Amino acid sequence: MLKEWAKFKGFSAKNLPKEEPFAPGHRACQGCGEVLALRLALKALGMNVIAISATGCMEIISSPFPYTSWRVPWLHVAFENAAAVASGVEAALRALKRKGRFPRNRRVDVVAFAGDGGTADIGLQALSGALERGHDFVYICLDNEAYMNTGVQRSGCTPYGAMTTTSPPGKKSIGQMTWKKNVPAIAAAHGIPYVATATPAFFLDLMNKVKKAALVEGPAYVHIYSPCPTGWGTKGEDSITLAKLAVETRIFPLYEVIEGKYYITRKITKPKPVEEYLKRQRRFRHLTEEEIRKIQARVDAEYERLLRLAECL
């Protein structure tokens, strides 16, 4: 436990904040897991935030002219630089406080939102720089495992075997040919105080992690798994089920890295087979039994590695 969390009792179903910093009426697809994650994250953060968004689905659906869903200060920038712009905002706030032009004890959380493409691919350099410099900010990656806003192109976070428009399966390819990039591990490798993974299926866990990330002094990184019915070829009503399955099959384990130490926040002792998760999605429909076995082996090995990290670190 970090000293910053001493006063934070955690959210429960009874004490959820009433305010909705992210207004309804936006244009997200039916069953969008990403916008749910964004709404919950902002609910946990409250109204005293400055949100910086990289371009992507969440920006497009939340700000069709002349409307906006953002009830909190919002700065929208290009694809690759949410973390860099957040660094600038945080540095400016610090300077203002130092010069007495901004109340020293007033808490404003700087939070950067980006998708998996904006984090794992084009924004990785800016993210690494910001984490290394130690800015007091939260970076939230809303991971729906491809570039969905531009029409489902593969990203570094697209899982092995998935079909996207730029990783089409066929005779020469099985779909996405590389394994999902482990961005939380990259963030943790910077030695920052707090890294966490979350999913909207476990919403209290998500909100608690985001709040803890904001309370931490220094950079914090939260990776949120966000189902995308449109891009994955799933039913809108299945998003939460899928998010739950991803955890229960150990495909997306929930854990925290607090000052370098790993804690598994939801231990899965009786995992479901990955097939149960894969079969529900059109993007994996072409996978053969052999490929599914390969994925199962990889998932098992990765989870084993995580367990060992949690034991010895």
Next chain:
Amino acid sequence: MKPVLVKGSEAIALGALEAGCRCYFGYPITPQNEIPELMARELPKRGGVFLQAESELAAVNMLLGAVSTGVRAMTSSSSPGISLMAETFSYLAALELPAVIVNVSRGGPGLGGIEASQGDYFQATRGAGHGDYHFLVLSPASIQEAYELTAKAFELSEKYRQPALILTDALLGQMKEPLIPRRLRVREYPKDWALDGARGRPARVLKSLFLGPGELRARNELLKKKYRAMRREARAEVLYAEGAELAVCAFGSLSRIVKEAVEMARKKGYPVAFVRPVTLFPFPEKPFRELALRGVRFLVVELNCGQMVEDVRLSVCGRTEVESLALPPSDLPAPEDIYRRIRRCLRRR
């Protein structure tokens, strides 16, 4: 040959494949995703390589690496992505590499919008990166032309050892038209500069740092000479020049709307000509100069705040009046809007 119904973006990709493009590097951005999507499907089948980069900057540098070995390759993006590539554009020009870049442009500045815009005219023709350089810039007005000009861009870029840019927009990129995918003859030029090992001969070096006295100057003079030689590639479509009093000028997809307006005006008996630059750099000065010498006035219609009008003014050199009908992006004009402006221009005299 049977026509196929394709989008402009797809026609560009098909043109590149026809020209023997072996490698494609790209990054997702609207409204050009049909290019990487088609390349992802087609290139592996033909023994080529499709790679999705982690950013536009990486994509264009992959392109730089690929073309330095003498292979035909290209990348495509849309306005904000093209801006991110700007640094490498300067290096491509300095290294004199025959790379093909496609800009299916959208509205700006900043993230702007995703509708048709011609706001990237300056960026394309003046060079987005640093230093004294130019790209060869081609701008198609139909889907057939998009197919053919893309193949031509590969040929010209090799002929002059020079990066070539296709400047089109969301309107042409996203609309469908019949395309006759006919076989095109794309000439090859010797690549005695390509990096392919140094067995039995001195190593070849591609570099852009010149620190010796007079070295950089000589280098720039050489490039200048090349850009001057490229002028012979200037192309324009000129219609109804005979007896015209006013010439209406536009490029790219907008020229289709403008052409219709000109034809409406001519039906009503107005003496109006139509000029469409096909190459934006080199700019086809000749038809403009000739019309200006006959006292023909100009009306330049663009989907921006007035950029090409500057090149028209430079071409006519004060010999005639040049008016600008600048239409910043969001709504496309109807032919009637332009027709009314043509009428007003002619009545004023």
